[in-house]
Structure formats: structure tokens, C-alpha cells
Amino acid sequence: MKASVRLLKSDNPYGKGNNVNRRIKMISMIRLGDIIKKLDQPWSPVEVARVNDQVIRMSLVKGEYHWHKHTNEDELFYVYKGHILIQLKEQNDIDLHEGAMVVIPKGVEHCPKSIEPSYVLVFEPHILKSRGD
Numbered sequence: 511m512k513a514s515v516r517l518l519k520s521d522n523p524y525g526k527g528n529n530v531n532r533r534i535k536m537i538s539m540i541r542l543g544d545i546i547k548k549l550d551q552p553w554s555p556v557e558v559a560r561v562n563d564q565v566i567r568m569s570l571v572k573g574e575y576h577w578h579k580h581t582n583e584d585e586l587f588y589v590y591k592g593h594i595l596i597q598l599k600e601q602n603d604i605d606l607h608e609g610a611m612v613v614i615p616k617g618v619e620h621c622p623k624s625i626e627p628s629y630v631l632v633f634e635p636h637i638l639k640s641r642g643d
């Protein structure tokens with residue numbers, strides 16, 4: 511598989527009859543290993559990608575965040591590297607090892623905490639500012 515794909519006019523997936531003068535879109539691979547090298551501040555997510563109305567952000571999770579909930583949005587956590595806990599008030603904490611993920615439903619109070627410094631992908635609507643209530 512190639513690292514990037516150039517879309518020619520003849521295989522334009524965005525439909526025929528579009529403006530033929532519009533810019534050709536480049537599709538680029540995203541290397542998460544490169545992104546984490548740039549992350550040195552805990553709890554300062556960087557945008558990795560957007561897909562439909564979702565944004566995927568990478569965070570360095572180190573120490574404990576604060577208790578919060580998202581009133582209108584579910585939030586997905588995926589541990590790319592490391593080991594974290596998602597603390598919950600209504601049930602046992604979720605113990606997330608590398609390669610594991612969880613969806614915290616809207617309205618559920620949660621507080622992420624690192625067991626070791628960890629790199630975590632968060633999926634959420636891009637209208638959200640990622641800080642919680």
C-alpha cells in the first residue's frame with residue numbers, strides 16, 4: 511500500500527461533474543509514532559484526524575485529570591501506548607491497557623488517571639472543546 515494516493519480526475523470519488531479546476535485532494539497517511547514524539551505536555555490534546563463529524567485527538571495522559579461529564583456527547587478512549595484508569599462513580603473503574611478502548615456515554619461522570627505516562631486517542635464530536643463540563 512502506498513503512503514499517499516493521488517486522485518486523478520478519472521477516479522475522483524467525489525463525483526462526476528464537479529468543477530474540473532478544483533484542487534486535486536491529497537490523501538496522507540498519519541503516523542501516530544511521529545505524533546507522540548511531539549507531545550510533551552500532559553492533557554494538551556493535538557488533533558490527529560477528522561472523520562465525518564468526529565475529531566480524533568492524541569493526548570499524553572500523565573497524573574490525574576478532574577471529574578467531569580459531557581452532557582451531549584459520548585467519548586471514546588483508546589490507549590495507544592501505556593496504561594490508564596477511567597475512574598467512574600457508578601461502577602468499578604475501567605482498567606485500560608495498551609490496545610484497549612472504552613466508550614463513556616454522555617452524562618456519565620468520569621476522571622481519567624494514568625497508571626504510567628500514556629498516549630491516548632480520544633474520539634469526540636469536533637464541536638466539543640475536549641475539556642468537559
Ligand code: NI
Nearest residue numbers: 578580585642
Ligand atoms: Ni471526558
